[in-house]
Amino acid sequence: MKKSQPNYKQIYRDIILKKYPEKMNTCQLILEKTNFSMLDVININNMIFGTNNKDILINNQKFKSYDESTVLYILDYQRKNRLNNSQVANHFKLSRNSIAKWKKYFQLR
Structure with a gap:
C-alpha cells in the first residue's frame, strides 16, 4: 500500500497567490513541473520563505524527509x-x- 503524498504543488501555489504574489515569477518553473520531488519542495520553500533565521533552519531540519x-x-x-x-x-x-x-x-x- 503506497502512502499518499500531499499535493505540494497546490499548497505552494495557494501560499504564493495569497501571501507572496510577487514571488510567482521566480517560482513558476518549479510549479510547472508535473512531478514534484522532495528536492523541489525544499527549493521552492527556500525561494518563498528564505533561509535567513538559523534557529528556524535547525528546527525545520528535524522534519525533513527524502524520497x-x-x-x-x-x-x-x-x-x-x-x-x-x-x-x-x-x-x-x-x-x-x-x-x-x-x-x-x-x-x-
Whole structure:
C-alpha cells in the first residue's frame, strides 16, 4: 500500500497567490513541473520563505524527509562534483551522517 503524498504543488501555489504574489515569477518553473520531488519542495520553500533565521533552519531540519529519487540525486551530485560528505551536507543543509548512511544503504543494493 503506497502512502499518499500531499499535493505540494497546490499548497505552494495557494501560499504564493495569497501571501507572496510577487514571488510567482521566480517560482513558476518549479510549479510547472508535473512531478514534484522532495528536492523541489525544499527549493521552492527556500525561494518563498528564505533561509535567513538559523534557529528556524535547525528546527525545520528535524522534519525533513527524502524520497529515494531525491537521495539518489544528492548522491549523484556528490559524485559528479567530487565532494566529500561534509561538503555535500553543507550544500544541501543535511547531516554528514545522513549522507554516509545513504551511501552505505545504496551501495549494498
